[in-house]
Amino acid sequence: MSDPVSALNGASFQGFSTVREIGPLGMITLRAKGVKALDKAVKAVTGTKLPATRRIEVNGDKACGWMSPDEYLLVVPYAEVSNALASLAKSLAGEHHLAVDVSDARAVFRIEGDKAADVLRKLSPVDFDKLEPGELRRTRAAQVAAAMWAQDGGFTLVCFRSVAGYVMGLLSHSAQPGSEL
């Protein structure tokens, strides 16, 4: 099998905050609503409980985020995606659900540093001072859709792979030294 390649090959930018493209990161979109076995199925894959509205439950390198009333984002190491899908298919067999590997359809960025929120503040209509710990915020970064959450003293931002270059440009420009808010 060929090696997985992330969208920008791990590009990074050092401004007043550090912007790094990370990945490849395993991501699964799980759509289901009102399914009884759902919390157990998610626990088996990520080891977390089912997140409440607009929350993300992080467990080491795995996580489960609430994306919409019937959609969850499961984050797992890239190599474990196929096992995770098999596990979901087994525990949700017979139930109405959809689980798809979207790892290669997405790009993931880390924004780190004391003023990491300032980088995002310029790009999204979000009050980052009111963003609670463990809150996953789906919004826009300038002109494209993005999901972001605070983790380990920085922010993780997920966007579509096709706009990875655009988002890297945005984040780098926003993190220019001297442009702190």
Place this chain on the structure above:
Amino acid sequence: MLILECPYCGVKAEETELSPGYEAHLKRFGPGASPEEFEAYMFARKNPKGVHFERWRHTYGCGKWFLAARCTATLEVFGTYPAQVSEPPADIIAKIQARRPGWQPDGKVTK
């Protein structure tokens, strides 16, 4: 700037995170309807100066359609509610009537 709270995810989303869906609570007239009914369903839209019900989609967030009651003249938002209803819920109507005494759901104002 219009700020609407998405009733599904609770985000106070500003206008640029949303897509407009125009008038809410339209009744569909399909096969079997008279040409006049179908024309009205297709083309006739209210354009009130005042209380208006609209569809909005939380495009950059949870992606769900919801409905909003607002005033087109003052941009005051009376409330938002999930889209699985065919007419405005009672609590929204009460909120509008608290702000616009005499207003009735069909758009008529009684003094």
